Amino acid sequence: MRGRTILSIGIGLLVSVAMAGCTSEAPTVETEQIHGVVESVAQAFSIGDIPAYAAGFTDAGLLDDQDVARADFLKMDPAEFGGLPVKITEWGDTVVDGDKATAEVVMEIGDTWVNGYTLHLLKQDELWRLDAGVESDTYSFPLPDGVTPVDVELIDFAFAFDDITEAPQAFDLRNNGEQEHEAVLFRLDEAHNAAELVDLVLSSEGPEGPEGVEFIAAASALPGQDARLLLKQPLLPGEYAFMCFFDDTTDPGHIHLEKGMVKTFTVEESTS
Ligand SMILES: [Cu+2]
Incomplete structure (x- = not known):
């Protein structure tokens, strides 16, 4: 690392x-x-x-x-x-x-x-x-019974995944881009929309990230590679975002996040 x-x-x-x-x-x-x-x-x-x-x-x-x-x-x-x-x-x-x-x-x-x-x-x-x-090199280890991963595609420079309908506990990342990517998962507070969040993150330093944004987990994948990310608990209801902070190898001094590599999603309160 x-x-x-x-x-x-x-x-x-x-x-x-x-x-x-x-x-x-x-x-x-x-x-x-x-x-x-x-x-x-x-x-x-x-x-x-x-x-x-x-x-x-x-x-x-x-x-x-x-x-x-x-x-x-x-x-x-x-x-x-x-x-x-x-x-x-x-x-x-x-x-x-x-x-x-x-x-x-x-x-x-x-x-x-x-x-x-x-x-x-x-x-x-x-x-x-x-x-x-x-x-x-990654290892797609067996998931616990009953855990279905959300497929997340990583490209240059975006995340793509279907609507999240249940609280996710695992993500299967697939890098279909030309560059190495990471998926860093944050929980957002209600005060920030995605654009404000990007500004905050780009201007902040420190392990905790900016105020109002909680770091949850991360994984990375080389081009053509799959990577599995399993959370110990399903995500709680709330707003989340995936971001990638890797350098753009074709544009030194800039990171993928600046190029738009961020995607938010919502985990709804369970209605059951
Ligand atoms: Cu990236």
């Missing part, structure tokens, strides 16, 4: 100590080592431990994850990194092929939502390390 603005923290990473559900197969030594590395990386992110985080990556993996070389990452201000509690709640398949491996993992982030990632690892000097950014 990158050490960027708060608004983007959602995409970040993971953490934790307890691995809840291993696969049914008996874990091999390799699998245990891989899970241990991932746990340590997640833990390091949770507490903002930059050296420990970097130790879990190859040079190429760290560069992909952080967009900076190891030497520069190690000089980063610890206050700017991590600090968002992340817990690994489930492992999917872990597949070892020689000195390479993939590990499917589900991470609960900030006690609010869940993302799934397929991690890519490389064994160097007898140690497994992440060889790609945590968010570089």
Whole structure:
């Protein structure tokens, strides 16, 4: 996960100590080592431990994850990194092929939502390390019984989804654009319409976002990629907005939100 603005923290990473559900197969030594590395990386992110985080990556993996070389990452201000509690709640398949491996993992982030990632690892000097950014590959983990995801299409530069008729608990993002996108979900208060909200967000800084706007959750997807976002609880009635804060790679200095990548929706009070 990158050490960027708060608004983007959602995409970040993971953490934790307890691995809840291993696969049914008996874990091999390799699998245990891989899970241990991932746990340590997640833990390091949770507490903002930059050296420990970097130790879990190859040079190429760290560069992909952080967009900076190891030497520069190690000089980063610890206050700017991590600090968002992340817990690994489930492992999917872990597949070892020689000195390479993939590990499917589900991470609960900030006690609010869940993302799934397929991690890519490389064994160097007898140690497994992440060889790609945590968010570089997703994992569409199984949803709880009775949870139907809302399909959200991400394009350059807009969100598209059908009318929301029931309180959603999960979103399946599909990036059909040419650029990487994120879906950062906010709950709005009644005082702001969408245009005012965009102005507020663009002019604010800090992990909490602007007053009157509550950060809920986030996920990101590369072009052609799917990403699943599961909330721990269905959304309460109210007004919500998805926004994307990624840089426009064809227009440096401007972000997708400025190009119109924002969409609001309403969750109605249940009539039952
Ligand atoms: Cu975007």
